[in-house]
Amino acid sequence: MTLVQQLPVLVAVVPLAAAPVALLLRNRHLAFLVVLAASGFAFGASVLLWQQVAGSGPVSYAIGSWPPPWGIEYRVDRLASFFLVLVSGMAALVLSWGRASLEAEIPAGQHYLFYTLFALCLTGLLGIAVSGDAFNIFVFLEISSLSTYVLIAMGRDRRALAASYNYLIMGTIGATFIVIGIGLLYLMTGTLNLADIAARMPAVEGSRPVLAALAFLTVGLSLKMALFPLHQWLPNAYTHAPSVVSSFLAATATKVSVYVLLRFYFEVFGESQVFDRLPLEQVMLCLALAGMFAASAVAIFQTDLKRLFAYSSVGQMGYIILGLSFDSVTGLTATIVHVFNHAITKGAIFMLLGGVALSMGGVTLPRVQGLARVMPLTAFGLVVCGLSLIGVPGTAGxxxxxxLVKAALEGxxxxxxxxxxxxxxxxxxxxxxxVEAAYFHAPRADLVAAVEAPLSMLVPAGLLVAGTVYFGLETTFTVGSAAEAASVLLGVPR
Amino acid sequence: MIGVGQLVLAALLVPTCGAGLIALCHRTPDLRDAVTVATAGLLLWIVAALLPGVLAGDRPALALITVLPGLDLALEVESFGMLFALLASGLWLVTSLYSIGYLRANHELRQTRFHACFALALAATTGLAFAGNLFTLFLFYELLTLVTYPLVTHHGGDEARRAGRTYLGLLMGTSIMLLLPAVVFIAAVAGTTDFRPGGILAGRVDGVALAGLLALCVFGIGKAALMPVHRWLPAAMVAPAPVSALLHAVAVVKAGVFSVVKVLVFTFGIEPLAAAGGSDWLVYVAGFTIMAASLVALNADNLKRRLAYSTVSQLSYVIMSAALLAPLSLIAAVLHIAAHALGKITLFFAAGAIYTASHKTEVSQLDGIGRRMPWTMGAFAVGALSMIGLPPAAGxxxxxxMLSGAMSGPSISGTQWVAVAVIVGSTLLNAGYFLPIIFRAFFRLPVAGDVPAHGEAPWPMVIALTTTATGTILLFFMPGVPLALARQMLGGG
Incomplete structure (x- = not known):
C-alpha cells in the first residue's frame, strides 16, 4: 500500500504519536515543533483526502486489514473530509498563533504538557471524523474530552479549575449517555460498524431499545455540543480556559459533536425514525430557537468578552441545529456551512481576544475601552468578525x-x-x-501604552479574519462540500 | 485604451484606493486633502466617461464573482444608475472642497478618518448605482450603512453614540429583518436576482403576495426614510455639515430611493405591478409621509432638523411618484432625485456655512443674517425655491x-387624486417652512447685542454652495441629460 492509501489512519495516528513524543522530550520548544508538525501533517493529509473523496468517492480503510464489519473501519466521505480539513486547519493555525499567548498564560514548565494534551485532543477530534465504528467514535470522543478537561484546567485563574470540573461532570454524563446509546444499538443489531448498523436497522426500526438509543444519543451529543439548555458548562469553560484553548475549542470541539449527530441521525437511524417516530424535528426546532434568542440575549449583558462570545456560540449553535431540524438538503447545507463559517469566525474572535488579553491584561468591557486606539488592527478584526456573526453580506455568516432563510422559505x-x-x-x-467600547472611549490611563499584539499572533488571526470575508464571497469549497455532503446524508441525488 | 468593463470597475476601485491613500497621508494634511480632491475628480471623470456610451444605448456589464449558484456579484451600468452615479460623484467633488473648508474652520478632530470614510462611502454608492442585480445592490447597501456609521458618529460624544445606535439599528435592522428575506424569496422564486427591464417576478408572484413582497422591500430599504422607518435621518443630523450635505441629501438617502425605484422597475416590473395594483398602498403611505414630515418640519426650530424632515418628505415624493407607475411619474421620480439632490445639498451647505461663520443652529437666530452672508443666503433661497418647486429652480x-404623471391616464383614479392633493398641499407646507427663513434672513434686522460681526464662511465653502445653487438653476434650464436618461429607463432599459 502506498502512503496515500494510509492517509485515513495516518491523519489520526500522527497526532497520536506526537503526543508521547512531546511528553518525553520535556522541552517546550521541541514539543511545540513536533505538535505543530503533526498538525500541519494532519492538515495536509486532510486536504489530500478531501481532494481524493471529491474526485473518486468515499475512502474506506480496514484497520489491521480486518475487513469491516468485523474490524474497525475508517471511512472518509464528503462530510468527514470537510470536517477533517476544518479541524486540522484550525489546529495548525491556533498552534502557530498561540506561542506568545501561551508564554504569558501558562507556566513555562507546563508547556510540554500542554502540547501533549493538545495533540491528544486533536487526535480525538480527527479520529471521530474518520472513524466508521460507533465504539471507536466513543473512544475518540473520550480522548478529546479528557484532554480538553485538563487543557481548560490549565487556565491561570483558579476559576478554571471549577470550570473544568463542571465540564468534566457534564461531559461525563454526556459520554455516559452516548455509550448507553451505542450499547443499545449493539444490543439490537449485534454490530458496531456504522454502515452495518444502518444496514440492519430496517429489521429493528421503531423498536423501543432503538428509540431509546436515539434518545440517549441525542441528549448525550446535545450536552457535548452545548445545545441550549444543556450549555451551562460552556461559558465558564471558554472564559477561564487559556486563550489558546478557548480559540481551539470554540472553533472545533462542539462542531465535531454536530458531526457525530449528523452521522447518527441521517445515516444510522434514518430520517423517518428521527423525525417521524420521535418528534425530534419539533424538539430540535424549539431548542434551536430558544438557544438563538435566550443565549444571544444573555450575551448582550456580559461584560467579559470571552463570556459574551461564549454565549454567542451557544446562540449560533441554535442556527446549526435549526438547519438540521428542517430535514431538507438546503437546511442541512445551512447546518454544515454554518459549522464551518462559525468555526472560522469564532476561532478568529477568540484569537483576537487572546491578543487583547496579552496586551491589555484582560478582556472585560471596561478594560478594552479605547481598544481601537491602542490595537487598531485587532479592533478592526473584531468588527469584521462581528459583522460575520450578524450575517452582513460579504461575510461568511x-x-x-x-x-437558513432559504430552507425556511422552502418549508x-x-x-x-x-x-x-x-x-x-x-x-x-x-x-x-x-464596537462602542473599542471606538468611543479613551483607553484606561494605565493601558494607554499598550501595543498591538505581536506579529506572530496577528498574522494567523488576520488570516482567519480574511477567511471570514473570503468565504463570504467565494463559496465553492464551503457550500460545494456542504451541499454535496447534505445530499449524500439525505440520499438525494444531486 | 481601457475597456468599458474596466472603467466600471475603476469607478469602484478609485475611491477605495483613494481612501487608502488618504489614510497613508495622515501626517500631511495638505497632501491628504489634495488626494481627496484628486480622487473625487478622478471618479467624476471616470463616471462622466461612461456617460456618452450609456446615452448611446450601451450597457457595460461586468460579472465579478459567483457567490452562490444564481447569485453573482455583478455590475451593470444602465441609465438610471448612470444618473445616480453622476450625481453622487459630481457632488462629491464639490463636497470635498466644502469639507476641507468646514473641517479646518471648525478645527474638527480625526479629519483623516473623515475623508477616508467619505471616499469609502462613495465607493459603496457607486457600487450600489452600478449594481447589476438585487444581491449586489443589497451588499453595497449594507456596506454604505457601515462606512457612513463612523461619519455620523464623528464627534464621538454620548449624543453621537446614541444617534449612531439609532442610525445603525434602524438601517441595519430593517435591511436584515425585511429586505434580506425579500431578497432570498425573490432569488428562490425567480432563480435569479438580476435587474431586467420588465422585472423578474411576472407570473411568479401576484396579488397580495406581490404587495407584501413590495412592502418588505420598501420598508427594508430604510434609507428611503419612509415613515415609520425615517427616524434615523433626523438622528443622523449630529454629524458634521458636509456629512449631512452629501450623505443625507444625496448619497445615502438617494441610495434609498434609488434602490426603491430600481426594485420597482427592474425587479417587480411596472406592468405586473400595475396589473396587480400592488403599489397602490405605497402611494398612500408615501403621501402620508410627505404630509406628516412637512408638518414636523414646520415646527422644527433647529435648522438642520427642519432640513432633515424636509428631506424625509421630499424622498417620499420620489417614492409616491414611482408608486403611481405612470410613465410620466416615473420620469418625475428620476428627475426629482437629481433636482432634490442639488437643492438640498445647497441648503445643507448653507446651514453648515452659517454654523461655521456664526455658530448659529436655530432658525429663530437667523434674523438679518442675509446681510452678513449674502452669497450663502442667496444660495439658500435658490435651494428653498427648488424645494417648493418654483421656477427658475430644478424642483x-x-x-x-409629478403633477402631469399624477393626472395622466384615460381617467384619473382616486389614488391619483390623493397624490395630486398631497403634492399641492405639501407644496404649500414647503413654502410655509422655507419662506419664513428667507424672510428673516433678508428682511429682519439683526438682534442688537448679537454675536460679534461676521462675514461669509471660508471661501471653499462659499464656492461649493454657489456651485450647487448654480447647478440647481442650470438644471431648470437644461434638464436634457437627466431627462434623456430617465426616458431610456422606461424605454426598455
Whole structure:
C-alpha cells in the first residue's frame, strides 16, 4: 500500500504519536515543533483526502486489514473530509498563533504538557471524523474530552479549575449517555460498524431499545455540543480556559459533536425514525430557537468578552441545529456551512481576544475601552468578525443565513424566516457593545501604552479574519462540500 | 485604451484606493486633502466617461464573482444608475472642497478618518448605482450603512453614540429583518436576482403576495426614510455639515430611493405591478409621509432638523411618484432625485456655512443674517425655491412631471387624486417652512447685542454652495441629460 492509501489512519495516528513524543522530550520548544508538525501533517493529509473523496468517492480503510464489519473501519466521505480539513486547519493555525499567548498564560514548565494534551485532543477530534465504528467514535470522543478537561484546567485563574470540573461532570454524563446509546444499538443489531448498523436497522426500526438509543444519543451529543439548555458548562469553560484553548475549542470541539449527530441521525437511524417516530424535528426546532434568542440575549449583558462570545456560540449553535431540524438538503447545507463559517469566525474572535488579553491584561468591557486606539488592527478584526456573526453580506455568516432563510422559505415557514433574521438583530446589539467600547472611549490611563499584539499572533488571526470575508464571497469549497455532503446524508441525488 | 468593463470597475476601485491613500497621508494634511480632491475628480471623470456610451444605448456589464449558484456579484451600468452615479460623484467633488473648508474652520478632530470614510462611502454608492442585480445592490447597501456609521458618529460624544445606535439599528435592522428575506424569496422564486427591464417576478408572484413582497422591500430599504422607518435621518443630523450635505441629501438617502425605484422597475416590473395594483398602498403611505414630515418640519426650530424632515418628505415624493407607475411619474421620480439632490445639498451647505461663520443652529437666530452672508443666503433661497418647486429652480421641472404623471391616464383614479392633493398641499407646507427663513434672513434686522460681526464662511465653502445653487438653476434650464436618461429607463432599459 502506498502512503496515500494510509492517509485515513495516518491523519489520526500522527497526532497520536506526537503526543508521547512531546511528553518525553520535556522541552517546550521541541514539543511545540513536533505538535505543530503533526498538525500541519494532519492538515495536509486532510486536504489530500478531501481532494481524493471529491474526485473518486468515499475512502474506506480496514484497520489491521480486518475487513469491516468485523474490524474497525475508517471511512472518509464528503462530510468527514470537510470536517477533517476544518479541524486540522484550525489546529495548525491556533498552534502557530498561540506561542506568545501561551508564554504569558501558562507556566513555562507546563508547556510540554500542554502540547501533549493538545495533540491528544486533536487526535480525538480527527479520529471521530474518520472513524466508521460507533465504539471507536466513543473512544475518540473520550480522548478529546479528557484532554480538553485538563487543557481548560490549565487556565491561570483558579476559576478554571471549577470550570473544568463542571465540564468534566457534564461531559461525563454526556459520554455516559452516548455509550448507553451505542450499547443499545449493539444490543439490537449485534454490530458496531456504522454502515452495518444502518444496514440492519430496517429489521429493528421503531423498536423501543432503538428509540431509546436515539434518545440517549441525542441528549448525550446535545450536552457535548452545548445545545441550549444543556450549555451551562460552556461559558465558564471558554472564559477561564487559556486563550489558546478557548480559540481551539470554540472553533472545533462542539462542531465535531454536530458531526457525530449528523452521522447518527441521517445515516444510522434514518430520517423517518428521527423525525417521524420521535418528534425530534419539533424538539430540535424549539431548542434551536430558544438557544438563538435566550443565549444571544444573555450575551448582550456580559461584560467579559470571552463570556459574551461564549454565549454567542451557544446562540449560533441554535442556527446549526435549526438547519438540521428542517430535514431538507438546503437546511442541512445551512447546518454544515454554518459549522464551518462559525468555526472560522469564532476561532478568529477568540484569537483576537487572546491578543487583547496579552496586551491589555484582560478582556472585560471596561478594560478594552479605547481598544481601537491602542490595537487598531485587532479592533478592526473584531468588527469584521462581528459583522460575520450578524450575517452582513460579504461575510461568511451571510452565506449561512442565506441558506437558513432559504430552507425556511422552502418549508413555507415565513414566521421562522423572521425569527432567524430577528435573532441576528440581537447579535447586532452585543457586537455593537464591543464596537462602542473599542471606538468611543479613551483607553484606561494605565493601558494607554499598550501595543498591538505581536506579529506572530496577528498574522494567523488576520488570516482567519480574511477567511471570514473570503468565504463570504467565494463559496465553492464551503457550500460545494456542504451541499454535496447534505445530499449524500439525505440520499438525494444531486 | 481601457475597456468599458474596466472603467466600471475603476469607478469602484478609485475611491477605495483613494481612501487608502488618504489614510497613508495622515501626517500631511495638505497632501491628504489634495488626494481627496484628486480622487473625487478622478471618479467624476471616470463616471462622466461612461456617460456618452450609456446615452448611446450601451450597457457595460461586468460579472465579478459567483457567490452562490444564481447569485453573482455583478455590475451593470444602465441609465438610471448612470444618473445616480453622476450625481453622487459630481457632488462629491464639490463636497470635498466644502469639507476641507468646514473641517479646518471648525478645527474638527480625526479629519483623516473623515475623508477616508467619505471616499469609502462613495465607493459603496457607486457600487450600489452600478449594481447589476438585487444581491449586489443589497451588499453595497449594507456596506454604505457601515462606512457612513463612523461619519455620523464623528464627534464621538454620548449624543453621537446614541444617534449612531439609532442610525445603525434602524438601517441595519430593517435591511436584515425585511429586505434580506425579500431578497432570498425573490432569488428562490425567480432563480435569479438580476435587474431586467420588465422585472423578474411576472407570473411568479401576484396579488397580495406581490404587495407584501413590495412592502418588505420598501420598508427594508430604510434609507428611503419612509415613515415609520425615517427616524434615523433626523438622528443622523449630529454629524458634521458636509456629512449631512452629501450623505443625507444625496448619497445615502438617494441610495434609498434609488434602490426603491430600481426594485420597482427592474425587479417587480411596472406592468405586473400595475396589473396587480400592488403599489397602490405605497402611494398612500408615501403621501402620508410627505404630509406628516412637512408638518414636523414646520415646527422644527433647529435648522438642520427642519432640513432633515424636509428631506424625509421630499424622498417620499420620489417614492409616491414611482408608486403611481405612470410613465410620466416615473420620469418625475428620476428627475426629482437629481433636482432634490442639488437643492438640498445647497441648503445643507448653507446651514453648515452659517454654523461655521456664526455658530448659529436655530432658525429663530437667523434674523438679518442675509446681510452678513449674502452669497450663502442667496444660495439658500435658490435651494428653498427648488424645494417648493418654483421656477427658475430644478424642483419646478420635477414637480411639473409629478403633477402631469399624477393626472395622466384615460381617467384619473382616486389614488391619483390623493397624490395630486398631497403634492399641492405639501407644496404649500414647503413654502410655509422655507419662506419664513428667507424672510428673516433678508428682511429682519439683526438682534442688537448679537454675536460679534461676521462675514461669509471660508471661501471653499462659499464656492461649493454657489456651485450647487448654480447647478440647481442650470438644471431648470437644461434638464436634457437627466431627462434623456430617465426616458431610456422606461424605454426598455
Amino acid at each position: 451571510f452565506v449561512s443565513k442565506w441558506y 413555507g415557514q415565513w414566521w421562522l424566516v423572521f425569527l432567524v433574521v430577528g435573532s441576528s438583530l440581537l447579535a447586532v446589539i452585543y457586537v455593537w457593545r464591543v | 419646478f421641472v420635477s414637480k411639473w412631471y
